[in-house]
Amino acid sequence: GAVVSQHPSRVICKSGTSVKIECRSLDFQATTMFWYRQFPKKSLMLMATSNEGSKATYEQGVEKDKFLINHASLTLSTLTVTSAHPEDSSFYICSAHPTQGNEQFFGPGTRLTVL
Amino acid sequence: GEDVEQSLFLSVREGDSSVINCTYTDSSSTYLYWYKQEPGAGLQLLTYIFSNMDMKQDQRLTVLLNKKDKHLSLRIADTQTGDSAIYFCAEGGGYNKLIFGAGTRLAVHP
Numbered sequence: 292g293a294v295v296s297q298h299p300s301r302v303i304c305k306s307g308t309s310v311k312i313e314c315r316s317l318d319f320q321a322t323t324m325f326w327y328r329q330f331p332k333k334s335l336m337l338m339a340t341s342n343e344g345s346k347a348t349y350e351q352g353v354e355k356d357k358f359l360i361n362h363a364s365l366t367l368s369t370l371t372v373t374s375a376h377p378e379d380s381s382f383y384i385c386s387a388h389p390t391q392g393n394e395q396f397f398g399p400g401t402r403l404t405v406l
Numbered sequence: 407g408e409d410v411e412q413s414l415f416l417s418v419r420e421g422d423s424s425v426i427n428c429t430y431t432d433s434s435s436t437y438l439y440w441y442k443q444e445p446g447a448g449l450q451l452l453t454y455i456f457s458n459m460d461m462k463q464d465q466r467l468t469v470l471l472n473k474k475d476k477h478l479s480l481r482i483a484d485t486q487t488g489d490s491a492i493y494f495c496a497e498g499g500g501y502n503k504l505i506f507g508a509g510t511r512l513a514v515h516p
Contacts, residue, residue, distance in 0.1 A: 295448075297448075325503065325504075332509075333508060333509075334494065334506045334507060334508040334509055335449075335494070335504075335506045337503050337504070337505075340503060350503075384448055384449065386449075386504075394451060394454070395451075395504065396451075397441075397448045397449040397450070397451075398448050399447055399448040400446075400447065400448045402446070
């Protein structure tokens with residue numbers, strides 16, 4: 292089946308630093324990838340839609356300069372949290388949509404803790 | 407706007423059936439999904455139903471869709487301790503974004 296990986300699975304960083312999270316589709320090509328944020332005991336909140344070769348589309352209230360998204364290839368999208376602050380601590384999950392089919396495949400998530 | 411609502415918690419005895427309910431608002435959704443999330447993990451697609459269907463069965467899982475009432479349910483037969491997790495329903499499909507409910511935490515006790 293389709294597999295999506297995320298790296299790193301956990302990251303702890305100091306306030307003010309930037310953190311990059313990678314999302315890879317391992318055995319399929321994904322024209323579209325999605326980035327979600329999940330707060331403890333809460334639902335997933337869609338942050339942005341990432342399309343290969345074009346600018347990401349951000350949801351209302353999500354700062355595009357804060358959360359930089361790059362989708363440089365059909366198998367890789369990256370999310371960079373710039374100048375991270377403790378309130379950015381969260382569980383970030385990506386999903387990838389194959390070029391054919393109706394299903395999104397989710398990565399295992401990245402736990403970000405900002406001290 | 408689009409909204410998906412679920413009850414937050416369900417407790418069942420091992421061996422009983424679990425029924426998790428969900429309501430949604432977007433009548434144009436093509437597919438409706440059920441995902442499972444275990445602690446500290448990502449989401450696993452359990453099943454989905456096309457909007458022109460009213461029922462889908464997959465082994466222990468039965469999905470019922472009442473499109474008129476915009477109500478979706480997931481029934482897990484013979485619930486086991488390994489079914490303990492958070493279950494999310496979501497509406498959307500294809501290249502559209504998924505709108506998730508808040509998740510129902512299922513606790514299975516002996």
